[in-house]
Amino acid sequence: MLDILLPILLFSALLLAAIGAVRRVRLWRQGRPSPVPIMRGLMQMPRRYLVDLHHIVDRDKYISKTHVATAGGFVLAALLAIIVHGFGLDSAILAWVLLAATISMFVGSLFVAKRRNPPPQRLSKGPWMRLPKSLMAFSVGMFMVTLPTAGILPEDAGGWLIALVLAAVVTWGLGEMFFGMTWGGPMKHAFAGALHLAFHRRQERFSDGTGGEHRSTGLKALKLDDDKKKLGVEKPADFTWNQLLGFDACVQCGRCEAMCPAFAAGQPLNPKKLIQDMVIGMAGGTDANYHGSPYPGKPIGEHGGSPNGPIVPREGRALVDAETLWSCTTCRACVEECPMMIEHVDAIVDMRRFLTLEHGNTPNKGAEVLDNLIATDNPGGFDPDSRLHWAADLNLPLMADKKEAEVLLWLGDGVFDMRNQRTLRSLIKVLRAADVDFAVLGNEERDSGDVARRLGDEATFQTLARRNIKTMSQYRFSRIVTCDPHSFHVLKNEYGELGTADMPANYEVYHHSTYINELVKAERLTFKAWKGGSVTYHDPCYLGRYNGEYEAPRDVLRALGIEVKEMARSGYRSRCCGGGGGAPITDIPGKQRIPDMRMGDVRETGADTVAVGCPQCTAMLEGVVEPRADIKDIAELVADALTTDAAAGKKASGKNASQTERNVEEVTS
Structure with a gap:
C-alpha cells in the first residue's frame, strides 16, 4: 500500500512546492530590477551556504550543531526519499x-525542541512552535517507511492500518517541509x-575561496539626475527584487x-518586526498574525500595507511608523548578527531617503x-572659515601651502x-x-557628508x-x-563610487588608532610606564562592525602597558553608544538612553577609564x-604617555624618510 501512496504523496508535495515557488518568485519580482549574476550566483550558492552563512551561524555553537544535523539530514533525506520512494529505486x-x-534529522529536531522549551523571548512563537514536531514527523515517518526497503522489516509489516498511519505522519512532515517551504511557514x-x-x-560580502576578509558596508549611491526615478523607497515595490527576496x-x-540598541532602549524599533x-x-x-516581539510601545495588529501602498503614509494605517525608521542608529549590529545575511540598514536608509528627499x-x-550643511558645509551652522580657530597656536601645515605630504590629516x-x-x-x-x-586642508575641508x-x-x-x-584632487x-x-568610513568606502577618471576617489584611509599602531610598531614613539587605573575599550560601530578594525586600538593600549578589561559586549558585538545614524538629531524617545546602557556595561567591568576612538562616542x-568612568580618546592616552625626549621618534622617522618620498611619488591625485 505504501508503495502506491508514497510516490503520490512525494510528487504531490513537489508539485505544490513548485506552484508555491512560482508564486513567491512573482511576489519578489514586484520589486525594481537589480542586475545580479544569475548563473554565477547559483553556482556559488553551496559555498556561500556552507562557508559564509555557516560562519555566522557558528557563533552560537548550540544552534550551529543543531542546524548541521537537522538541515543536513533533511536535505539528504529529501533527495534520497525522492529517489528511493518516489522513483522506486530498490537499493x-x-x-x-x-x-x-533521518536519524540525524531527528536528533537535530530534539535540540530544536529543547531550544523552544521554553523559548527565548527573541524567538517568534505561533507556527514556529510546531516546527520541532514537523521535523520529527518527517524524520520518523520517513525512517519507518524506509525500514522495509533496507531489509530490516518485511514489505507487508504492520498491515494497511499501520500503512495509513505512517502515510498520515509522512504527509504531515511533507506538508511542512515541502509545501510550507514555498507557500509560507517556518520552513x-x-x-x-x-x-x-x-x-x-x-x-562582495561572500568569500571566493582565496581567503581574506570580505566586507561590504558602504551605502549605494542614488542616481539623482533621473527626473523620472523616485528618490528612495516609498512602497514595498520600490525595493529591488532581491531586497524583497x-x-x-x-x-x-x-x-x-x-x-539592537534602540529596541533595548525601548524606542519603537525592532529590526525583526521591521523585516x-x-x-x-x-x-x-496586516501584522495580526505576527508572533514575535512588537515594536516597543506599539501593539500587534496596528500595521498593514500592500505592495504598491505607501510604507509610511501621511495619514491612515501605516506599514511602518516614521519614528521606527528614525530610531535606528545604523550601527549594523542587526546585520552583523543576522544568520541569513539580511541588510536591515540599507532598507532603513532607503526609506529615510524618500521621507527626506521627497x-x-x-x-x-x-x-x-x-x-x-547646505548653507555652511557643517552640521552646526558655524562659520566655515573658522575651522582652524582652535588651532591658532599650533601652526598647522596647510595642504594649500605644501601641495604634498605623506599624511593628509582629516x-x-x-x-x-x-x-x-x-x-x-x-x-x-x-x-x-x-x-x-602631515598637512591639513584647513578651511578647504568640508563635512564628510556622513550625517x-x-x-x-x-x-x-x-x-x-x-x-x-x-x-583633494589638487594635492x-x-x-x-x-x-x-x-x-573614515565614508572617505574609505563611499567616496570611491563618486570619483571620476580625472578625479579618482579611492583613497587609502586610516583611523588614527590604526596609524598610531603602525608608528608604535615602527618604534617611532616611546612611552612612559602606565600609572593610571584600569581601562576598558569601547568599540565604535563605524570602526568595528563597518570596517573590521578591532585589534589596532587594543594593540596601542597594550603598548602603553594597559591591560584592557573587556566589556561583556565588545568586538563585533559591541553595544552602540547611540550617536550614529543621526540618532541624536532625530532624538526619538524611549524608556532609557542608549549611552546610559553602555555606561552600565562599563560599570560591570569596574574600569576607571573608558578608552574611545570616536568623537561621537566621546560626546554620548x-x-x-x-x-561614571572617565572618557579618554586613544590619542589622549598616547599623548599623555609620550616621553619628553622625542629623539627616538625622530631617529626612527629618518629611516622612513625615503619611503615617504616614494609614497608621495606614487600618489594618484
Whole structure:
C-alpha cells in the first residue's frame, strides 16, 4: 500500500512546492530590477551556504550543531526519499543512507525542541512552535517507511492500518517541509534563504575561496539626475527584487532584536518586526498574525500595507511608523548578527531617503542640521572659515601651502567642538613626536557628508563629497588619517563610487588608532610606564562592525602597558553608544538612553577609564550623569604617555624618510 501512496504523496508535495515557488518568485519580482549574476550566483550558492552563512551561524555553537544535523539530514533525506520512494529505486545501500539521514534529522529536531522549551523571548512563537514536531514527523515517518526497503522489516509489516498511519505522519512532515517551504511557514527561509545567498544585493560580502576578509558596508549611491526615478523607497515595490527576496528569507530567530540598541532602549524599533512588516507589505495584509516581539510601545495588529501602498503614509494605517525608521542608529549590529545575511540598514536608509528627499520629513533637529550643511558645509551652522580657530597656536601645515605630504590629516567637524579639539591636539602632538610629514586642508575641508547620508539626504551628501574630492584632487598625499570613524568610513568606502577618471576617489584611509599602531610598531614613539587605573575599550560601530578594525586600538593600549578589561559586549558585538545614524538629531524617545546602557556595561567591568576612538562616542558617553568612568580618546592616552625626549621618534622617522618620498611619488591625485 505504501508503495502506491508514497510516490503520490512525494510528487504531490513537489508539485505544490513548485506552484508555491512560482508564486513567491512573482511576489519578489514586484520589486525594481537589480542586475545580479544569475548563473554565477547559483553556482556559488553551496559555498556561500556552507562557508559564509555557516560562519555566522557558528557563533552560537548550540544552534550551529543543531542546524548541521537537522538541515543536513533533511536535505539528504529529501533527495534520497525522492529517489528511493518516489522513483522506486530498490537499493538497500541508499535505504541505509536514508535511514542515517533521518536519524540525524531527528536528533537535530530534539535540540530544536529543547531550544523552544521554553523559548527565548527573541524567538517568534505561533507556527514556529510546531516546527520541532514537523521535523520529527518527517524524520520518523520517513525512517519507518524506509525500514522495509533496507531489509530490516518485511514489505507487508504492520498491515494497511499501520500503512495509513505512517502515510498520515509522512504527509504531515511533507506538508511542512515541502509545501510550507514555498507557500509560507517556518520552513520558508530554506527556499528564500538559499536564493537570497545566490542573488544577494551585496555580492562582495561572500568569500571566493582565496581567503581574506570580505566586507561590504558602504551605502549605494542614488542616481539623482533621473527626473523620472523616485528618490528612495516609498512602497514595498520600490525595493529591488532581491531586497524583497532577502526580507522573505528571514528565519525570525531574533538575533537582530537581541542586539539592537534602540529596541533595548525601548524606542519603537525592532529590526525583526521591521523585516516582517516588509514581507507583509510585499504580499499585502496586516501584522495580526505576527508572533514575535512588537515594536516597543506599539501593539500587534496596528500595521498593514500592500505592495504598491505607501510604507509610511501621511495619514491612515501605516506599514511602518516614521519614528521606527528614525530610531535606528545604523550601527549594523542587526546585520552583523543576522544568520541569513539580511541588510536591515540599507532598507532603513532607503526609506529615510524618500521621507527626506521627497517629503522633507526629517524629525526634530534633522531639517535644521541639513539646512546648516547646505548653507555652511557643517552640521552646526558655524562659520566655515573658522575651522582652524582652535588651532591658532599650533601652526598647522596647510595642504594649500605644501601641495604634498605623506599624511593628509582629516580633522572632521569635531573642530567646532571644544571636547574634540582636545583629542585633535593630542593626535597632532603624537604625529609631531613621530616626526610625521602631515598637512591639513584647513578651511578647504568640508563635512564628510556622513550625517546627511544617514538622514537620507543623498543630494547634500553627494554635493559635499564631490567638493571634497575636487579639493583633494589638487594635492598629493600617501594616505588620509582621521580620528572620526564616520569620516573614515565614508572617505574609505563611499567616496570611491563618486570619483571620476580625472578625479579618482579611492583613497587609502586610516583611523588614527590604526596609524598610531603602525608608528608604535615602527618604534617611532616611546612611552612612559602606565600609572593610571584600569581601562576598558569601547568599540565604535563605524570602526568595528563597518570596517573590521578591532585589534589596532587594543594593540596601542597594550603598548602603553594597559591591560584592557573587556566589556561583556565588545568586538563585533559591541553595544552602540547611540550617536550614529543621526540618532541624536532625530532624538526619538524611549524608556532609557542608549549611552546610559553602555555606561552600565562599563560599570560591570569596574574600569576607571573608558578608552574611545570616536568623537561621537566621546560626546554620548560623557553625556551620562556622573559618577561614571572617565572618557579618554586613544590619542589622549598616547599623548599623555609620550616621553619628553622625542629623539627616538625622530631617529626612527629618518629611516622612513625615503619611503615617504616614494609614497608621495606614487600618489594618484
